[in-house]
Amino acid sequence: MSEESTPVTHPFLDLAPLSAARFASIEDRVARLLDTRQDVVIMQGEALLPLEGAIRATAGPGTTALNVITGPYGQTFGDWLRDCGARVIDLAVPFHTAVTAAQIREALAEHPEIDFVSLVHAEAATGNTNPVAEIGEVVREHGALFYLDAVASIGAEPVLPDAWGVDLCVIGAQKAMGGPAGVSAVSVSERAWARMSANPKAPRRSYLSLLDWKQRWIDGGRKTLLHAPAQLEMLALEACVERIETEGLTTVMARHAFAASATRAGVLALGGGLEPYVYDATQAAPVATTLRVPPGVVASELVTRALESDPALPLAAGGGALAKEMIRVNHYGGDATVDVVRACLTALGTALAEKGLTVDPAGARRGAEAAWR
Numbered sequence: 001m002s003e004e005s006t007p008v009t010h011p012f013l014d015l016a017p018l019s020a021a022r023f024a025s026i027e028d029r030v031a032r033l034l035d036t037r038q039d040v041v042i043m044q045g046e047a048l049l050p051l052e053g054a055i056r057a058t059a060g061p062g063t064t065a066l067n068v069i070t071g072p073y074g075q076t077f078g079d080w081l082r083d084c085g086a087r088v089i090d091l092a093v094p095f096h097t098a099v100t101a102a103q104i105r106e107a108l109a110e111h112p113e114i115d116f117v118s119l120v121h122a123e124a125a126t127g128n129t130n131p132v133a134e135i136g137e138v139v140r141e142h143g144a145l146f147y148l149d150a151v152a153s154i155g156a157e158p159v160l161p162d163a164w165g166v167d168l169c170v171i172g173a174q175k176a177m178g179g180p181a182g183v184s185a186v187s188v189s190e191r192a193w194a195r196m197s198a199n200p201k202a203p204r205r206s207y208l209s210l211l212d213w214k215q216r217w218i219d220g221g222r223k224t225l226l227h228a229p230a231q232l233e234m235l236a237l238e239a240c241v242e243r244i245e246t247e248g249l250t251t252v253m254a255r256h257a258f259a260a261s262a263t264r265a266g267v268l269a270l271g272g273g274l275e276p277y278v279y280d281a282t283q284a285a286p287v288a289t290t291l292r293v294p295p296g297v298v299a300s301e302l303v304t305r306a307l308e309s310d311p312a313l314p315l316a317a318g319g320g321a322l323a324k325e326m327i328r329v330n331h332y333g334g335d336a337t338v339d340v341v342r343a344c345l346t347a348l349g350t351a352l353a354e355k356g357l358t359v360d361p362a363g364a365r366r367g368a369e370a371a372w373r
């Protein structure tokens with residue numbers, strides 16, 4: 001016991017607890033990002049936590065839900081809704097398209113009893129984006145509660161819950177915000193709080209509970225946290241919102257839009273049979289560009305080959321059944337640059353050429369650069 005031993009210091013370790021005031025200030029910054037006056041609750045978990053929590057709090061046996069399916073997340077929401085005892089009317093559109101406000105209007109007219117609408121804004125998994133502003137008008141006119149998954153759109157395109165009449169708007173930082181995956185947020189309208197309070201089956205005294213945050217955090221003036229917050233993730237969320245504020249949200253969104261249109265233009269010029277998965281450019285999400293591979297090419301193999309030249313490229317094969325036919329070029333946060341787009345096109349071009357397909361990599365780069373301007 002003669003020498004004193006001291007642990008090595010590490011930036012992730014021995015963190016001071018995050019204060020309630022700091023936590024509240026991060027919530028306020030997220031609210032500004034969403035341009036909302038609704039309550040914003042930051043949840044201590046990946047976005048699936050508020051996505052599930054919001055459905056279990058507001059849907060029950062008396063609910064008739066219109067569940068719009070434009071990708072894999074819509075399917076999950078339908079399962080949760082059914083599990084809560086809601087009657088679910090699924091409105092599915094092919095994954096390479098977006099849903100239209102007219103389709104929503106038609107469904108609501110056919111089933112006037114619908115009192116809940118769930119929608120995914122942008123789908124990173126399929127690369128489409130839905131016209132939420134127009135849909136919001138239709139939903140508001142009908143009077144249903146409007147639940148929106150904006151995880152893949154926040155930071156890449158406008159997300160405006162107040163202007164669009166969204167009652168529950170869920171975001172996560174891990175896509176276009178370039179932030180951590182371990183925390184998420186949901187904006188909650190007065191109408192949504194009222195629906196939860198009236199729902200005897202809404203989670204209470206539970207990690208899934210939004211009402212706990214309402215009653216024990218918001219109504220108490222945000223003085224006492226429910227439990228120790230995840231400091232690392234909260235600090236990373238604060239840093240990522242700060243970075244967006246510094247660059248300017250409009251600039252960040254423009255960068256994502258440019259990355260998507262440059263990728264699209266580059267792929268069309270590249271040739272080799274590769275084509276945009278979402279045919280209509282107005283329905284393509286700025287957060288990720290999905291591509292369809294030509295017959296005889298397996299998407300996951302092409303991606304593996306392309307990543308051998310540069311493992312850091314934001315390329316992925318589609319999930320599940322789409323792994324054979326779909327390639328995703330993600331434009332998340334710092335990856336939404338012309339350099340990254342160019343590098344992705346080059347890597348994909350090289351991999352296609354190895355398969356014996358005729359490609360024009362120089363044309364692809366020129367196409368991408370022209371679209372960026």
Ligand SMILES: *Cc1c(COP(=O)(O)O)cnc(C)c1O
Pocket residue numbers: 046047048073120122123124125149151152172175181
């Ligand atoms: C990415 C994403 C989420 C978050 O889910 P992960 O499984 O963690 O990726 C939720 N909704 C949508 C639409 C997403 O794109």
